[in-house]
Amino acid sequence: MTDFAITPARSQSRTTKIGLRWLLYVILGLFALYYLLPLFVMVTTSLKSLEEIRTGDLVALPRQVTFDAWATAWSSACTGIQCEGVKPFFLNSVLIAVPAVAISTLLGAMNGYVVAHWRFRGANMIFALMLFGCFIPFQVVLLPMARMLGIMGIAGTIPGLIFVHVIYGLGFTTLFFRNYYVTVPAELTKAAKVDGAGFFRVFWSIFLPLSLPIIVVSVIWQFTQIWNDFLFGVSFSQAGTQPITVALNNIVNSTTGVKEYNVDMAAAIIAALPTLLVYVVAGKYFIRGLTAGSVKG
Amino acid sequence: MAPILDIKNLYKNYGSVEILKDINVSIDPGDFLVLVGPSGCGKSTLLNCIAGLEPISGGELHIGGQNMTDVSPKDRDIAMVFQSYALYPTMSVAKNITFGMKVRGVDPATQEMKLQQVAQQLQIEQLLKRRPGQLSGGQRQRVAMGRALVRDPKLFLFDEPLSNLDAKLRVEMRTEIKELHQRLGASMVYVTHDQIEAMTLATKIVVMKGGVIQQIGSPAEIYNRPANLFVADFMGNPAMNLIPAKALANGEGSRIEIERRDGAPIVLTDTKNRNLPEDVIIGVRPEDIAEPGHRAGQVAQEAECMVDIVEPAGADTFVVMQMGGKHVTARLHAETSAEAGKTQRLAFDLGKVSYFAPDTGQRLN
Numbered sequence: 001m002t003d004f005a006i007t008p009a010r011s012q013s014r015t016t017k018i019g020l021r022w023l024l025y026v027i028l029g030l031f032a033l034y035y036l037l038p039l040f041v042m043v044t045t046s047l048k049s050l051e052e053i054r055t056g057d058l059v060a061l062p063r064q065v066t067f068d069a070w071a072t073a074w075s076s077a078c079t080g081i082q083c084e085g086v087k088p089f090f091l092n093s094v095l096i097a098v099p100a101v102a103i104s105t106l107l108g109a110m111n112g113y114v115v116a117h118w119r120f121r122g123a124n125m126i127f128a129l130m131l132f133g134c135f136i137p138f139q140v141v142l143l144p145m146a147r148m149l150g151i152m153g154i155a156g157t158i159p160g161l162i163f164v165h166v167i168y169g170l171g172f173t174t175l176f177f178r179n180y181y182v183t184v185p186a187e188l189t190k191a192a193k194v195d196g197a198g199f200f201r202v203f204w205s206i207f208l209p210l211s212l213p214i215i216v217v218s219v220i221w222q223f224t225q226i227w228n229d230f231l232f233g234v235s236f237s238q239a240g241t242q243p244i245t246v247a248l249n250n251i252v253n254s255t256t257g258v259k260e261y262n263v264d265m266a267a268a269i270i271a272a273l274p275t276l277l278v279y280v281v282a283g284k285y286f287i288r289g290l291t292a293g294s295v296k297g
Numbered sequence: 298m299a300p301i302l303d304i305k306n307l308y309k310n311y312g313s314v315e316i317l318k319d320i321n322v323s324i325d326p327g328d329f330l331v332l333v334g335p336s337g338c339g340k341s342t343l344l345n346c347i348a349g350l351e352p353i354s355g356g357e358l359h360i361g362g363q364n365m366t367d368v369s370p371k372d373r374d375i376a377m378v379f380q381s382y383a384l385y386p387t388m389s390v391a392k393n394i395t396f397g398m399k400v401r402g403v404d405p406a407t408q409e410m411k412l413q414q415v416a417q418q419l420q421i422e423q424l425l426k427r428r429p430g431q432l433s434g435g436q437r438q439r440v441a442m443g444r445a446l447v448r449d450p451k452l453f454l455f456d457e458p459l460s461n462l463d464a465k466l467r468v469e470m471r472t473e474i475k476e477l478h479q480r481l482g483a484s485m486v487y488v489t490h491d492q493i494e495a496m497t498l499a500t501k502i503v504v505m506k507g508g509v510i511q512q513i514g515s516p517a518e519i520y521n522r523p524a525n526l527f528v529a530d531f532m533g534n535p536a537m538n539l540i541p542a543k544a545l546a547n548g549e550g551s552r553i554e555i556e557r558r559d560g561a562p563i564v565l566t567d568t569k570n571r572n573l574p575e576d577v578i579i580g581v582r583p584e585d586i587a588e589p590g591h592r593a594g595q596v597a598q599e600a601e602c603m604v605d606i607v608e609p610a611g612a613d614t615f616v617v618m619q620m621g622g623k624h625v626t627a628r629l630h631a632e633t634s635a636e637a638g639k640t641q642r643l644a645f646d647l648g649k650v651s652y653f654a655p656d657t658g659q660r661l662n
Contacts, residue, residue, distance in 0.1 A: 195397035196371035
């Protein structure tokens with residue numbers, strides 16, 4: 001490198017540089033505090049007794065840590081007339097989210113593979129329509145979907161909710177996989193065809209093994225969407241099939257007598273834990289997958 | 298002997314755009330056919346049509362005497378090497394090579410045997426466990442060749458397999474491919490835009506432009522007797538000199554006059570070619586203009602020429618002159634006495650010149 005290659009137009013003094021750097025840290029720190037404060041209040045409140053909440057300070061640490069509120073939230077808090085905690089609803093959410101995520105990801109991968117590598121007349125049009133599906137607001141599909149589920153005989157059931165989430169997620173998952181697969185050279189498909197591989201063989205043997213980063217993106221996205229969904233959950237479920245988001249709402253809204261803030265907070269944290277867990281486990285792949293542009297081969 | 302590949306009146310359209318027009322090519326077993334032309338001339342499309350990766354819009358295609366027009370790629374008994382090598386990125390080299398056999402259900406023992414055979418042949422035994430991403434360009438190239446070789450097909454197809462390599466490696470691999478062809482005696486179709494690759498590898502060259510075959514012939518035919526101005530200009534480096542000239546019939550043959558910037562025209566007498574039209578374009582290879590006494594052919598005609606530029610290139614020295622309003626390059630020997638700005642006596646080998654009609658571009662002699 002030559003000496004004159006990089007010469008700043010006006011060099012800042014060392015103290016100004018350090019000062020600016022510290023200012024940056026302070027501002028970032030303040031933002032971090034601002035965002036973390038609600039979580040802090042939630043966690044501390046859930047660990048306090050009702051007595052302490054009533055008398056103490058909102059942001060103070062608990063004087064005596066107790067997990068009673070967590071136990072209540074999990075197994076005996078009242079959601080309307082029944083008092084079984086969030087446990088059965090948590091299970092419902094798992095039963096809805098896991099198959100829905102798996103099915104929508106797999107179908108999205110196949111769709112993306114077809115749209116990107118098995119071009120047919122109207123492929124672009126179909127892809128555009130699927131993209132359009134990503135932008136349809138939830139509220140618009142509520143009534144037609146209710147009618148659909150009724151006709152199919154799966155209204156109010158868990159398979160019904162899985163169906164709704166798969167349909168609604170397909171636009172996104174197709175988009176993810178299509179954009180990932182267009183970076184795979186077309187010659188790879190051609191080579192496999194000459195080698196004698198057919199449609200599914202090429203998909204299983206060549207495309208799926210390449211797809212880990214984008215599968216992670218799709219799983220995180222879909223899991224977060226489906227787990228956190230409230231509108232579909234409240235519209236298309238009935239007693240016994242409600243997801244945890246609906247249960248959380250019921251716990252918070254159906255208290256009689258004293259409002260049990262600690263139980264509400266504990267239930268909210270329980271409801272949020274799985275998505276947090278997914279991010280912690282797969283987060284680094286998420287960023288990598290979003291930025292993955294090229295497949296070297 | 299029945300041709301191994303026979304293409305009859307092949308057409309290829311994308312919508313209303315004609316990509317390939319009335320292609321007729323046939324090659325015998327053991328031939329090395331090179332499709333050459335500038336980018337966008339349809340040579341790669343033609344190769345894809347032969348492979349069955351692109352459906353054809355009209356005509357017929359026979360491989361090994363069987364009509365393969367509507368047969369899918371896997372049943373055509375072909376193997377193909379791609380420009381980007383197209384190695385399966387998640388599979389090891391060994392898996393890449395055996396993938397085709399695995400798909401066709403060849404038993405594992407045979408797979409292993411063939412794999413070892415090919416690996417030995419290409420000297421890639423030590424690479425078998427690696428992934429394509431861990432290989433250099435030249436190694437990937439070998440693996441791609443291995444994947445084709447292991448198939449032992451009727452016909453090998455190569456789609457610009459050397460264009461991603463650096464210049465030195467390209468020349469090495471070129472020699473290796475030629476050696477491989479000689480050793481196997483296999484039939485090959487090879488696409489390139491590099492006319493030197495075409496000349497060095499082919500037993501038969503197809504020059505294409507705009508989806509139309511310009512000329513089919515052996516490398517020598519293409520080089521010495523180009524069918525039209527396009528082929529003359531495309532094949533050869535430096536390109537053939539194409540000089541506008543006047544041809545006048547006289548007793549001995551044709552009197553060729555080439556205009557010069559200053560002074561009288563160069564006058565050459567061609568005793569071989571009569572009945573030329575008055576306006577012609579005369580095509581002379583740079584090596585057919587030499588100093589008297591060097592390399593001059595039997596029908597050499599000498600003339601004084603003003604040298605504009607001298608370009609030493611090691612083995613040869615190129616001198617550039619002005620004739621008929623065009624730059625004309627001559628390939629002289631390395632120790633030439635030619636100097637820029639001075640006149641030099643040069644011999645034109647009229648035994649090897651080509652004449653073209655200026656309006657149609659077609660060859661006249």
